[in-house]
Amino acid sequence: MTMPLWQALLTIGAVVLGTIVTRFLPFVLFPAGRQTPKFVQYLGQVLPFAALGFLVVYSLKDVTLLQYPFGIPTLLAVAVTAGLHLWRKNMLLSVAGGTILYVLLVNFIF
Amino acid sequence: MKKDSIKATAFKAAVPYTLPILAGFAFLGLTYGFYMHQQGFSFLWPMLMSATIFAGSMEFVAANLLLQNFNPFYAFALTLMINARHLFYGISMLDKFRGAGKKKWYLIFGMCDETFSINAAATIPAGIDKGWFMFFVTLLNQSYWVVSATLGGLLGDLLQIQIKGVEFAMCALFVVIFVDRWISDTNRIPGVLGILCSTVCLIALGPENFIIPAMLLILLVLAVLKNRLAKGGRPS
Numbered sequence: 040m041t042m043p044l045w046q047a048l049l050t051i052g053a054v055v056l057g058t059i060v061t062r063f064l065p066f067v068l069f070p071a072g073r074q075t076p077k078f079v080q081y082l083g084q085v086l087p088f089a090a091l092g093f094l095v096v097y098s099l100k101d102v103t104l105l106q107y108p109f110g111i112p113t114l115l116a117v118a119v120t121a122g123l124h125l126w127r128k129n130m131l132l133s134v135a136g137g138t139i140l141y142v143l144l145v146n147f148i149f
Numbered sequence: 150m151k152k153d154s155i156k157a158t159a160f161k162a163a164v165p166y167t168l169p170i171l172a173g174f175a176f177l178g179l180t181y182g183f184y185m186h187q188q189g190f191s192f193l194w195p196m197l198m199s200a201t202i203f204a205g206s207m208e209f210v211a212a213n214l215l216l217q218n219f220n221p222f223y224a225f226a227l228t229l230m231i232n233a234r235h236l237f238y239g240i241s242m243l244d245k246f247r248g249a250g251k252k253k254w255y256l257i258f259g260m261c262d263e264t265f266s267i268n269a270a271a272t273i274p275a276g277i278d279k280g281w282f283m284f285f286v287t288l289l290n291q292s293y294w295v296v297s298a299t300l301g302g303l304l305g306d307l308l309q310i311q312i313k314g315v316e317f318a319m320c321a322l323f324v325v326i327f328v329d330r331w332i333s334d335t336n337r338i339p340g341v342l343g344i345l346c347s348t349v350c351l352i353a354l355g356p357e358n359f360i361i362p363a364m365l366l367i368l369l370v371l372a373v374l375k376n377r378l379a380k381g382g383r384p385s
Contacts, residue, residue, distance in 0.1 A: 083241060089343035093343045144314075
């Protein structure tokens, strides 16, 4: 590290502050005591599911489809995870099944 | 006594939900601590940063910021951009955090992607205090992260063996929670929109630049479809 300690701490402080702003802002703008605008209430209904969809894509963002292995291990493991979950609805089974498959695929096959 | 048993049941209910996160965070946290060690930082740095920033990808970026020229305003602005997705989570949790009392502030502070995904899921078991359940999910996840990052920094060079691919557990968790919602919700359109809008932006703009456009596109489409979706929407 080249910068002095106070600069490093200030940099971390700026990152902490930025993160806190993104997490607290909605709760500051729409406090519990006051009536939340209708549109934000509506967003509160539909956004969680949409945000989960976004998270799925976000967690797959670095998969490369155009180069070997063409995202095949990831897509297979995602399909097996989802399939297991539709079938047994057991979270640990689905996560463990998908992850073990993925580990096997990337270590031994691809 | 009664209060303790409420906490104890909530804790026991929370643990299994966080186990996939433990797998993912152990891998990523060790990697992060190890990365910091390689850049010449003592373990105190990943420990401090993982506890205070507590936003995985941003901590890697922050490590780079420490190696560049001093510019806290740039650091602040960059953080707002990378972490803007938290705004989504906050709006989604406005109602859910309402009954949590003082714990609410910690729930907000500790709301990383993984914690949000568990706490936003519709399936908190019946008879469990929701506030304490969410509190322990948040606390456990943060503990996993801080301990792993610190260990990664401490073990440094010793740490060469890592099982490749374990980090997929977190992706699997997101898929599982999405499927749960898919099964339980009568209105699946928001979920489909979330996937579609994000995928379109990811393909068009690439992994570095798609996050904010994807969020805006989701908001736009949800706004356009408001009259249609608000009626079929499930109150949560």
